[in-house]
Amino acid sequence: VQDAASVRKAIRGQESVIVVLGSGRNRKGTVRSQGTRAIIQAMKSEGVTRLICQSTLGAGESQGNLNFFWKRIMFGWFLKQVFLDHELQEDYVRASGLDWTIVRPAAFTDGERTQDYLHGFSPDLRGLTLKISRADVADFILKQLASGEYLYQSPGVSYS
Structure with missing residues (x-):
């Protein structure tokens, strides 16, 4: 996502774009925000308007869904830079002028x-479990391609 020409080439001719950027075990850096910004610029250049972007439960107004552990320890200290990158990523999406949906999943599991x-x-x-399988996140994201239910919204996704 750091090579603008490659990003434009990948987006050319597409109807929509799904952004699920992450930095692995690296808790620093701005791959989510800067990568999303590059993708948005390429989408505008190529005339692609539908964007679904995966962020995290706890970003923006969804912080109230988190318990003390996630709010203060994980996002308040341990993953603070990751969390701030998600916040900036969401700012870019909202300001993009595209037809966006920001999906905010809880913590990933490897479940079915x-x-x-x-x-x-x-x-x-x-009272949410604050967990969800990657497979169920993918299920939800793919359903958004055919649905306008959460257009210009940021739905959380979690098991109860």
């Missing part, structure tokens, strides 16, 4: 696809 998860819940809902 169940299709039995909550989504679009209120930002003050408590």
Whole structure:
């Protein structure tokens, strides 16, 4: 995502773009925000308007969904730079002028696809497991390609 020409080439001719950037074990850096910004610029150059971007539960107004551990320890200290990068990523998406949906999954598990998860819940809902399988996140993201249900919104996704 750091080579603008390669990003434009990958986006050329597409109907939509799904952004699921991460930095692996690297807790520093700005691959999410800067990569998303590069993708948005390429989308505008290529006339692609539909963007689905994966962020994290706890970003923006969804912080109320988190418990003390996630709010203060994980995102407040251990993953603070990762969290700030997600926040900046979301700012770029909202300001893009594209037809966007920001998907905010809870912590990933390696579980199976169940299709039995909550989504679009209120930002003050408590008692979530704060976990979801990667397979169920993929299920939800792919459903957004055919749906305008969460256009210009940032739904959380978690098991109850």
